[in-house]
Amino acid sequence: MDMEEPLRAIAEPRRQQILRLLGDKEMASGEIAGHFNVSRPAISQHLQILKAAGLVSERRLGTRRLYQVRSEALAELKAFLDQFWEGALSSLSEAAEAEQRRLDNDRTSSQ
Amino acid sequence: MDMEEPLRAIAEPRRQQILRLLGDKEMASGEIAGHFNVSRPAISQHLQILKAAGLVSERRLGTRRLYQVRSEALAELKAFLDQFWEGALSSLSEAAEAEQRRLDNDRTSSQ
DNA sequence: CATAAACGTAAGCGACGCCTTACGTAATGT
């Protein structure tokens, strides 16, 4: 599972704003651009990146193109992060405790 | 909640590799660099970025610096994605829109 | 003190990303 593209896509603040603006609604490209102080092509380019990353879907209606958040993609991102701390640690509530235990162990058994 | 820094940090493939290599272990900077075909300073710079993003912690032992994954940060990232997911399923777009205007103002006023 | 070991920092280079303005394109209306 290669999550580089979705991660890079969602890392950009402007694209986070677009995703939040969309919410569960379906919006046209121009309507989205109207909410920001950047040019319409800039938003269009962001939408292409989000679409390429699978984070939004596109639907054509007349001359307009309606975009919608693909919540499945966000679920995949969450699953990807789970992968990291299966190797990193057990549970969140014991994270600090485990860290302290590790610090003590390394103090006596450092190479 | 501003997750831009951690997201940009984890979006980079090399830093993903470093985090995976670390796992739950604690490793020195040079030992980490030994696993990749890039220079040691390159890895050192990546580690600074990961540290600044709160994704790893640093501990000094002699002349070495040991790095460790901060799994709490990964938990925060996951919670951040939960925020997006809920926004994509519920109808709270007006509040999200107001948040967008605020974020956009912050961005444009700092250029 | 002097040397070595382990590491971070500085400077610079090529590639990439976000933005702009100008232009091309597909669908609708008159």
Next chain:
DNA sequence: ACATTACGTAAGGCGTCGCTTACGTTTATG
């Protein structure tokens, strides 16, 4: 057919990113 609407695309400016080599800094050791 022609104009209009709603877009995407092209080209370029400008900052940022990841990498390199060279140098500085801190800690241990003879």
